[in-house]
Structure formats: structure tokens, C-alpha cells
Amino acid sequence: MAGIEKQKQDAPASSPGPAATVTGAPAAPSAVRGASLLIILQVASRAATFIANQLLLRFLTAELLGVATQLEVYYLSVLFFARESLRVAIQRQGGREDTKKKDESSSSSSSSTSQSAVNMAYVSVLLGALVALLLGWSYQTSVQATSIAATPYLFPSLYLYAVASAVELWSEPAFVVLQLRLQFGARAAAESVATVLRCATTLGAAVLSAKAADPQWRNIGVLPFALGQLAYGVGLLAVYSWHGIKLARRDGFSLVPKKLSPPALFAFQLFDRPTLNLARSMAVQSVVKHLLTQGDTLLVGILSTTQAQGIYALANNYGGLAARLLFQPIEESSRSYFSRLLAGGKDNKTAKDKTSETAPTAQAARDLQTLLKLYLLLSLVITAIGPAASAPFLGLVTGPRWAGSGAAETLAAYMWYIPLLAVNGVTEAFVASVATETQVYYQSVWMGLFSLVFAGAGYVCLHVLDGGAVGLVVANIINMTCRIVWCVVFISKYFSTRGSAGFFSDTARTLLPHPASSLAAVVTNQAVQRLVVPAVGAMAQIIQLVKILVVAVPLLLTIAFFERRFFQQCYSFVRGGGQATA
Structure with missing residues (x-):
């Protein structure tokens, strides 16, 4: 449902200022201001979603909420497996490039770093298509017959969630560049527009269904949530693409994959080898981490009914408000901040380096x-x-x-x-x-x-x-x-x-x-x-x-x-x- 929020994408790294450290890290106050902006954004978007949810809960049964939770986990899983390890690796790449080029200011090195990040982002798009198919097939073959009978338009809703995940992943190339370039405003605009679209679409579909003259359309199950999630993805794609295209024209890189040189440093002349290796190393951890993060929902699905799942989802939704509104933006900005502050740190340093x-x-x-x-x-x-x-x-x-x-x-x-x-x-x-x-x-x-x-x-x-x-x-x-x-x-x-x-x-x-x-x-x-x-x-x-x-x-x-x-x-x-x- 609209209120069972996905864990948000990694925040942009903190903006470097005149007080940057010798490692190329941003000044701490800039990182704090970036986190503050994200917190304000989270509060505003969650407030809108919260209000929409209160209206929807008056019409929902626990069974429908349980099914909506299952579809939300499917959607989150596609996004997480497709992009999480790549996002962290690209973020680490940005910190490494800052360290290596801290005495340089050439636009060519900057555009090369951006193009490398764009190329890597398309791996997420390809992975997302594969994961959506595999997880969609798994869900269709394992869903309980009682859930199918009690939930109208269940499979069409599943297909819409798959399309929504694909649409959102197509915004990755623009997102990762904006993240590396510290564009907090672009993210704020994108998520604000997307949240408004999701709330309006979900509520609109629910209201139209309730007022439909045809009895067939008065009970459309979880379809409003699927339509709302698709609208959210479209909003993100539109705004991120708008800002990304402007940035690409200004700084001389492309939002489509381009070959890079020298070939020895880039797999298929497209993908930065150290970043690709790090992403591969983190992929297994990402799978385990996601299973731990979403394991509660999976465990409830195995050991309980959809009604029990709905009850837990409701409590988890409200109980996690503090984590989503406050802790998560700080966590995201902290990861960006510490990555840049301690960029390039290795265990095999000389005494001078230490x-x-x-x-x-x-x-x-x-x-x-x-x-x-x-x-x-x-x-x-x-x-x-x-x-x-x-x-x-x-x-x-x-x-x-x-x-x-x-x-x-x-x-x-x-x-x-x-x-x-x-x-x-x-x-x-x-x-x-x-x-x-x-x-x-x-x-x-x-x-x-x-x-x-x-x-x-x-x-x-x-x-x-x-x-x-x-x-x-x-x-x-x-x-x-x-x-x-x-x-x-x-x-x-x-x-x-x-x-x-x-x-x-x-x-x-x-x-x-x-x-x-x-x-x-x-x-x-x-x-x-x-x-x-x-x-x-x-x-x-x-x-x-x-x-x-x-x-x-x-x-x-x-x-x-x-x-x-x-x-x-x-x-x-x-x-x-x-x-x-x-």
C-alpha cells in the first residue's frame, strides 16, 4: 500500500565546501544540512502518504492489507536486488575519485566519472528485468488459493508492480549522477512530485471504484495500490530525467551508455572494474541483508494467514514512522559523509599515510x-x-x-x-x-x-x-x-x-x-x-x-x-x- 513505504534510495553525498578536509571529504556542516533537507523531505512526503493511508484504512480489511504487503515486498525486492549493491559501489567510486583527483579540477575527469556511473546504472536496469520475472513467477506459483479468491485483480496488480519497478529503475542513470554531483534539490523535487502522484492516483482509484455504477468495479482489491506505485515510478523517472539531461548537457556526458578508455580499466569498455568487483562482492551481502530486512514479512507469510500479515503490517507501518522519517535520512547521509571523509582508507598504509x-x-x-x-x-x-x-x-x-x-x-x-x-x-x-x-x-x-x-x-x-x-x-x-x-x-x-x-x-x-x-x-x-x-x-x-x-x-x-x-x-x-x- 501507499503507506508501506519502501526503504529509500541512498542519499546524495554531502556537498563539499571551503572547509573540506584534506581527503576531499565535505565539511561536516554541509553533510548535516544535506541530512536536514532529506529529513524535511521525508516528513513532508510521509505526511501526505500518512493522510492518504488514513482514508484508505477505513475501507480496507486485514486480508487486503496483507496481500498489499506481499506485493510491496515483491516490489521492494526487485529494486533492492537490482540496485542496492551497485549504488553503494558507485558511491564508493565517487569517494575514491575525489581522493585521487583532489588536486585536479579538470572537467574531463569529472565527465568521465559521471559517464562511468551512468554506465554502471544500466546494470541495475538489466538486473531489474531479470529479478522481476523470477520473483513474479515465484509469487504466482506460491500464492495461496484463498488469497486469489479473496483478492480481485491480484495478478494484474502484480504485473503493474513489475512495470512500476522497471520504470523506477530506468531513472537510475540520472539518479546516480545527481547523487555524485550532490544535487539534493533534484531528489527533493523528484520524490515530492512522485509522492503526490502516488497519493492522488491511489486515492482517486479507490474513490472512483467506490462510486462506480458497475458492481464489477466496486471491489478492485489492491489495484489502487499498484496504480499508485506505477504513478510514483513515472514521477521519479520524469523529474530525474529532466535534471539529469540538463546536467549532462552542461558537463559533457551522456545519459546513455558510452564506451570509455583505457579498455584495461573498463569491462567491455563500459564498466569500471573496481566498482564492478566491489558491487559483486556486496551483492551476496545485499541479498542476505534484504532477507533480514524483509524477513519478518516473509516469515509471517509462511507461518500465518493474510489477516495476521495485515495486522503486523499495520503495526509495522506506524511503528516504523520514526525510522523512516528521521533515522533513515540520517543513515543515508551518514553513509555518504563517512565514505567521503574516510575515502581511500586501507589497512596497508605507510606510517606517513596513517x-x-x-x-x-x-x-x-x-x-x-x-x-x-x-x-x-x-x-x-x-x-x-x-x-x-x-x-x-x-x-x-x-x-x-x-x-x-x-x-x-x-x-x-x-x-x-x-x-x-x-x-x-x-x-x-x-x-x-x-x-x-x-x-x-x-x-x-x-x-x-x-x-x-x-x-x-x-x-x-x-x-x-x-x-x-x-x-x-x-x-x-x-x-x-x-x-x-x-x-x-x-x-x-x-x-x-x-x-x-x-x-x-x-x-x-x-x-x-x-x-x-x-x-x-x-x-x-x-x-x-x-x-x-x-x-x-x-x-x-x-x-x-x-x-x-x-x-x-x-x-x-x-x-x-x-x-x-x-x-x-x-x-x-x-x-x-x-x-x-x-
């Missing part, structure tokens, strides 16, 4: 610590008031149709999962920015093991303990904890080999919130649990939410007071006045 990289490494350590502490402070608020607010919030936004479905209990459990999502996102972004091909391979192996742990935990929680969607959240928590531990070990080793051995050894000072902030969060959690009572009706639910907000005010004031020095440093950091350190 000395020259000390400053950017120290800055990266400080910035990563700042992000992690911000996440921990925000997590205090989420876990303090989120569980109690789940029931009145869902009752208010979804209406009585979903009352008693178990979605509120699932959303309450999800509040404890959000902090892990945040920490995992930024730590994996850092790993993706600096890991060598060998390290990426080992990460893939470990993630494969974690997928087995997740499957086992899911089986126990869902099948043995019959925990339903709440059990699935517990399985996700176990899986995410494993991934975070691996990233923490990797990051600690990374900094220890570069003169920052104490990165995680001083967590009490650098990362953990003030004891008073933690105590206030515990007290607030217990207070709201006792104050909030079951409520029926919009006004009663609003009263419960107001109670929670009132109780949350002292918590926010406590955090603001005891963490004031840290927040002041963060403000100076955003304004360009220095690094924020705890």
Missing part, C-alpha cells in the same frame, strides 16, 4: 559518537511514552475496524525495537562506508548466520510459543542485536588500528545519557502505564494521548537540562562551529 589520516579518523569517531548519543536520548523518549500511547493512537487513526485485532499490542512491543533500528542503521552505514571487499565478504557470512538465528527465533516465537506479531517483534529484536554487536566489534577494531583504541571503552562519558535522564525515562514509563486507561471513541482517545503528552513534558525538560552541554555542542556543530563531543 599520520595524514589521523584528523579525518578522529573527526569520524567524534561524529559517530554524536549520532549514537542523539539516538540514545531519543530512544529514552520513545520507550518511555511509546508503549502506552500505542492503543489510543491506533484507535484514533484507524477507527473501530481494527479494534481488538492485536495491532495495538504489536505496536507497543515495536517501540522497544525502534532504538535498535536506529543504532543498527548508523553503525551499518559506517561499516558500508569503510569496509574493504574482504571485510564485506566476512560481514556477508556473519549476516547469513544471523539470518539463521532470526529464522530460528521466529519459528520459536511464532510457531512454538504462538506469540503472533508480538513474537515476530521479539525475533527481530534478537536479530538486530546480533547485527549491532557485529558492527560494534568491527568499528572498534577499525578505530583501534588507526590510533583511536578507546572508541567504545569510554561509553559512560561519551555515549550513555546522564543517570538523571535515564531515571526520568523509567519514572515516566511507569507513570503513563498507570494513567492511561482503555478508551472508546475519538474524544476519549485524544484525552488519553493528552495525558501522555503532559507526563512527557517533565521528561523532556529533564533531558534538556542534564544534556544541555551536549545539545549546545550539537548546535555549534550544525552551525559549523566545530565538532560535537559529549
Whole structure:
């Protein structure tokens, strides 16, 4: 559905400014401003989608929402397998080129880098067609007969999702160039237009269906979602192509594949060999990562009915709002920022090289610590008031149709999962920015093991303990904890080999919130649990939410007071006045 949002594409790398580091990395304030723009974009687009979803949920059954979730996973899988590893590799290529040519400003080298990125993007288009066919065939042969009978226009909707994925992938050549050229405005325009088109198309199709004179068209199943996704792809393709063509004409490259020289550096005289090799190395990891990311939905599909899938999808949709609105844009910009700040870092450096990289490494350590502490402070608020607010919030936004479905209990459990999502996102972004091909391979192996742990935990929680969607959240928590531990070990080793051995050894000072902030969060959690009572009706639910907000005010004031020095440093950091350190 429109609100079961796909994980957004990698953000453009941060804009280099006069304060760029010696490695060619952008100034930190530029990266923060880029992330801020993406957050504003996410908030605006998600707000429009959220409003559209509230209207649609009044007409949806849990079964239809479950089928819509399955089709969304199909669509996301096509995009992820086709472009994820290539995007990361191209982004790393951009950082490498910045390092190699930091003393050059020739337009020819710039256009060559852009053309190489364009050529690589067409691999995504070809992969997307193949993956869409394979996954589409797999879905058609495995879908339950009850789902086919209960969902009108199921297969036409599947075909539209396939076309939508192909259309969106055709925007990749323009997107990757705009990403390398740091065109934040182009992405903002593209996603804004695409989101408006998707919401308008989905709602329009649903309304027209409800008012249709012919009874055959009054129930069109998930077809409105498929049409909306196709409109989204068309919007992205149109806007990205417009900006990409203008940039290509100005800088002397082409948005169609062109041969490059020397042939020894480019496979088939088209594809940059180091980038292609890195993408191939990351492909296995991408598959495993996607299975872990979407594994909850796949596991629910195997072990539960479409109604249970719809209930989990609803809770996951609202529970993931914080991750999609705030954490994801920061994660994307962090990956771009750390890639450029630490570009070209290898383990086999000379003593002179290691000395020259000390400053950017120290800055990266400080910035990563700042992000992690911000996440921990925000997590205090989420876990303090989120569980109690789940029931009145869902009752208010979804209406009585979903009352008693178990979605509120699932959303309450999800509040404890959000902090892990945040920490995992930024730590994996850092790993993706600096890991060598060998390290990426080992990460893939470990993630494969974690997928087995997740499957086992899911089986126990869902099948043995019959925990339903709440059990699935517990399985996700176990899986995410494993991934975070691996990233923490990797990051600690990374900094220890570069003169920052104490990165995680001083967590009490650098990362953990003030004891008073933690105590206030515990007290607030217990207070709201006792104050909030079951409520029926919009006004009663609003009263419960107001109670929670009132109780949350002292918590926010406590955090603001005891963490004031840290927040002041963060403000100076955003304004360009220095690094924020705890």
C-alpha cells in the first residue's frame, strides 16, 4: 500500500565546501544540512502518504492489507536486488575519485566519472528485468488459493508492480549522477512530485471504484495500490530525467551508455572494474541483508494467514514512522559523509599515510559518537511514552475496524525495537562506508548466520510459543542485536588500528545519557502505564494521548537540562562551529 513505504534510495553525498578536509571529504556542516533537507523531505512526503493511508484504512480489511504487503515486498525486492549493491559501489567510486583527483579540477575527469556511473546504472536496469520475472513467477506459483479468491485483480496488480519497478529503475542513470554531483534539490523535487502522484492516483482509484455504477468495479482489491506505485515510478523517472539531461548537457556526458578508455580499466569498455568487483562482492551481502530486512514479512507469510500479515503490517507501518522519517535520512547521509571523509582508507598504509589520516579518523569517531548519543536520548523518549500511547493512537487513526485485532499490542512491543533500528542503521552505514571487499565478504557470512538465528527465533516465537506479531517483534529484536554487536566489534577494531583504541571503552562519558535522564525515562514509563486507561471513541482517545503528552513534558525538560552541554555542542556543530563531543 501507499503507506508501506519502501526503504529509500541512498542519499546524495554531502556537498563539499571551503572547509573540506584534506581527503576531499565535505565539511561536516554541509553533510548535516544535506541530512536536514532529506529529513524535511521525508516528513513532508510521509505526511501526505500518512493522510492518504488514513482514508484508505477505513475501507480496507486485514486480508487486503496483507496481500498489499506481499506485493510491496515483491516490489521492494526487485529494486533492492537490482540496485542496492551497485549504488553503494558507485558511491564508493565517487569517494575514491575525489581522493585521487583532489588536486585536479579538470572537467574531463569529472565527465568521465559521471559517464562511468551512468554506465554502471544500466546494470541495475538489466538486473531489474531479470529479478522481476523470477520473483513474479515465484509469487504466482506460491500464492495461496484463498488469497486469489479473496483478492480481485491480484495478478494484474502484480504485473503493474513489475512495470512500476522497471520504470523506477530506468531513472537510475540520472539518479546516480545527481547523487555524485550532490544535487539534493533534484531528489527533493523528484520524490515530492512522485509522492503526490502516488497519493492522488491511489486515492482517486479507490474513490472512483467506490462510486462506480458497475458492481464489477466496486471491489478492485489492491489495484489502487499498484496504480499508485506505477504513478510514483513515472514521477521519479520524469523529474530525474529532466535534471539529469540538463546536467549532462552542461558537463559533457551522456545519459546513455558510452564506451570509455583505457579498455584495461573498463569491462567491455563500459564498466569500471573496481566498482564492478566491489558491487559483486556486496551483492551476496545485499541479498542476505534484504532477507533480514524483509524477513519478518516473509516469515509471517509462511507461518500465518493474510489477516495476521495485515495486522503486523499495520503495526509495522506506524511503528516504523520514526525510522523512516528521521533515522533513515540520517543513515543515508551518514553513509555518504563517512565514505567521503574516510575515502581511500586501507589497512596497508605507510606510517606517513596513517599520520595524514589521523584528523579525518578522529573527526569520524567524534561524529559517530554524536549520532549514537542523539539516538540514545531519543530512544529514552520513545520507550518511555511509546508503549502506552500505542492503543489510543491506533484507535484514533484507524477507527473501530481494527479494534481488538492485536495491532495495538504489536505496536507497543515495536517501540522497544525502534532504538535498535536506529543504532543498527548508523553503525551499518559506517561499516558500508569503510569496509574493504574482504571485510564485506566476512560481514556477508556473519549476516547469513544471523539470518539463521532470526529464522530460528521466529519459528520459536511464532510457531512454538504462538506469540503472533508480538513474537515476530521479539525475533527481530534478537536479530538486530546480533547485527549491532557485529558492527560494534568491527568499528572498534577499525578505530583501534588507526590510533583511536578507546572508541567504545569510554561509553559512560561519551555515549550513555546522564543517570538523571535515564531515571526520568523509567519514572515516566511507569507513570503513563498507570494513567492511561482503555478508551472508546475519538474524544476519549485524544484525552488519553493528552495525558501522555503532559507526563512527557517533565521528561523532556529533564533531558534538556542534564544534556544541555551536549545539545549546545550539537548546535555549534550544525552551525559549523566545530565538532560535537559529549
